[in-house]
Amino acid sequence: MSRKFAAFVATGVALAVVVGSLLVLALGHERQPRPAAATTQSTTTPAPTPTETPTLNAPPSTPRKPAPNPTAAFASGNKKVLFFSFDDGPDPVWTPKVLQVLKKYGAHATFFELGSMQTAHPGLREQVLAAGHTIGSHSITHPQLTAISAAKRHHEIFDGPGSTCFRPPYGASNPKVRADIKAAGMVQVLWDVDPRDWARPGTNAIVHNILTHAHNHNIILMHDGGGNRAQTVAALDKVLPLLKAQGYTFPAMNC
Secondary structure (H helix, E strand, O other), X not given: OOHHHHHHHHHHHHHHHHHHHHHHHHHHHHOOXXXXXXXXXXXXXXXXXXXXXXXXXXXXXXXXXXXXXXXXXXXXXXXEEOEEEEEOOOOOOHHHHHHHHHHHOOOOEEEEEOHHHHHHOOOHHHHHHHOOOEEEEOOOOOOOHHHOOHHHHHHHHHOOOOOOEEOOHHHOOOHHHHHHHHHOOOEEOOOOEOOOHHHOOOHHHHHHHHHXXXXXXXXXXXXXXXXXXXXXXXXXXXXXXXXXXXXXXXXOOOO
């Protein structure tokens, strides 16, 4: 066999091998499964959504009926009104003294009471109501509602004194606090004038603060609990006749 003929044969064999390989690859490619067309329904069963663990004292699924504005009924007309409010009671020493001064001047007020104080001093709540005053909730134990757990906050708001008015302790509020108050069927009630009677700055200082800052339809913050309230009682006895002489009346809020 000549060298030329041998080279020719070798070239032919190589070409046959190449062509054969290409045919195998082509056939293999045609046999690969094509992706299925997209569908709107999954062929696999989705995993069930985890069930949330119920929170202690979770809010009811149906919120209670929203409470009305507690001062709205007094907004019409030219009548001058001021709303006195007292926090942190009822106290067996100071609440009756506050009630006596209010009665002396034909004034009414709203008492934002603590659930723990109501439990410790039964009967005082009824005295407040019997005298024509109203009661708002000031929580159960006076925590800062913006700094406690959701479950604790819910308990303090939902399970406190029954009312349609709620005053958050320290005035500390945020969207979550307000949402719980609303869900509990209450309205948040803060204040316009804080004469700082809780700090016991002196009777005259409390009176001066109220006379300087109080304007028509203002809510005035005072305290019948939380410590010695002798200055509060004395200041109330001084300021009510002065404000009455200016034409003010003192209704209780609708709570």
